[in-house]
Amino acid sequence: MHYVVMDLEWNQASSREAVHPDLVFEIIEIGAVKLDESGCVVDEFDALIRPTVYPELYFRVREVVHMSTKLLEREGRPFAEVIEEFFAWCGPDAVFCTWGSMDLTEFQRNILYFGIENPFPFPLFYYDVQKLYSLSYEDGKARSALETAVDRLGLFMGEPFHRAVSDAYYTGLVMGALPMKQLKPMLSVDYFRLPRTPEEEIHLVFDTYSKFVSRIYPSREEAMRDAELTSTVCYRCNEPAKRRVNWFSDNARHYYTLAWCPKHGWLKGKIRTKKNPDGSVFMVKTLKLVPQNTAVDVLVKHEELKSKRREKRLK
Numbered sequence: 001m002h003y004v005v006m007d008l009e010w011n012q013a014s015s016r017e018a019v020h021p022d023l024v025f026e027i028i029e030i031g032a033v034k035l036d037e038s039g040c041v042v043d044e045f046d047a048l049i050r051p052t053v054y055p056e057l058y059f060r061v062r063e064v065v066h067m068s069t070k071l072l073e074r075e076g077r078p079f080a081e082v083i084e085e086f087f088a089w090c091g092p093d094a095v096f097c098t099w100g101s102m103d104l105t106e107f108q109r110n111i112l113y114f115g116i117e118n119p120f121p122f123p124l125f126y127y128d129v130q131k132l133y134s135l136s137y138e139d140g141k142a143r144s145a146l147e148t149a150v151d152r153l154g155l156f157m158g159e160p161f162h163r164a165v166s167d168a169y170y171t172g173l174v175m176g177a178l179p180m181k182q183l184k185p186m187l188s189v190d191y192f193r194l195p196r197t198p199e200e201e202i203h204l205v206f207d208t209y210s211k212f213v214s215r216i217y218p219s220r221e222e223a224m225r226d227a228e229l230t231s232t233v234c235y236r237c238n239e240p241a242k243r244r245v246n247w248f249s250d251n252a253r254h255y256y257t258l259a260w261c262p263k264h265g266w267l268k269g270k271i272r273t274k275k276n277p278d279g280s281v282f283m284v285k286t287l288k289l290v291p292q293n294t295a296v297d298v299l300v301k302h303e304e305l306k307s308k309r310r311e312k313r314l315k
């Protein structure tokens with residue numbers, strides 16, 4: 001196993017009228033570094049791509065990435081060719097890592113647009129180094145710029161940011177400075193390609209919680225009728241935990257429940273609704289063993305919502 005830390009640069013339309021709806025961002029550079037299991041950089045990859053959808057570099061992009069249209073015309077190669085080379089370089093047992101989740105999304109959108117078979121494994125697990133950095137140095141929810149993290153950890157090497165390979169290199173350095181042994185379970189799941197059938201649905205068990213990614217549904221109401229999605233099986237013993245309250249929603253997107261496993265105690269359930277651009281949805285369920293006071297909080301919330309609804313009805 002080795003890590004592939006990657007970073008992309010992309011170009012976009014120079015006016016709103018010129019935006020291609022299926023490809024808002026066109027990749028112009030792929031940069032990556034390979035890290036061994038101990039977090040040391042052992043190899044690097046850098047390739048320029050000649051854009052075909054937006055052949056002129058947008059002036060803002062030009063300023064940020066320090067490139068010219070001429071350079072891409074001269075040294076850029078076709079996307080398909082670079083992709084093949086990149087994945088050959090990655091090897092079959094690469095664990096992908098990026099700063100944030102956007103690069104993997106846009107990468108796959110470009111792959112789809114250019115009619116190439118998606119070379120990433122499915123489901124695609126990856127390390128979001130921005131999130132891991134936040135878990136280690138911030139509150140776990142904040143999302144800092146790569147520059148901020150590099151600065152704070154004293155990793156600046158004099159290389160400018162916003163060239164794919166140097167950003168990949170810096171991301172790799174940040175990763176090398178994180179307690180990866182501890183962070184190993186904190187894999188993210190890529191949501192660009194979603195399960196289409198029950199067999200493809202994603203079941204994950206981590207040390208302190210379990211996660212389930214459903215297939216696509218026309219609506220969240222329809223999704224909530226699915227027994228697999230609403231099941232509350234304890235991830236420690238694989239036995240069904242009995243729900244104390246039915247799944248209830250406090251807003252348009254989240255559902256909660258509380259269940260009891262006789263062996264392991266309270267299990268808090270949460271289902272998040274995720275919207276797709278076409279209006280369909282998929283659901284992400286997490287189940288977590290929680291202490292008594294957290295369990296009580298769920299019941300209190302449920303009661304509050306119930307009485308609010310009752311009040312509304314009476315008015």
Ligand SMILES: [Zn+2]
Binds near residue numbers: 234
């Ligand atoms: Zn249990």
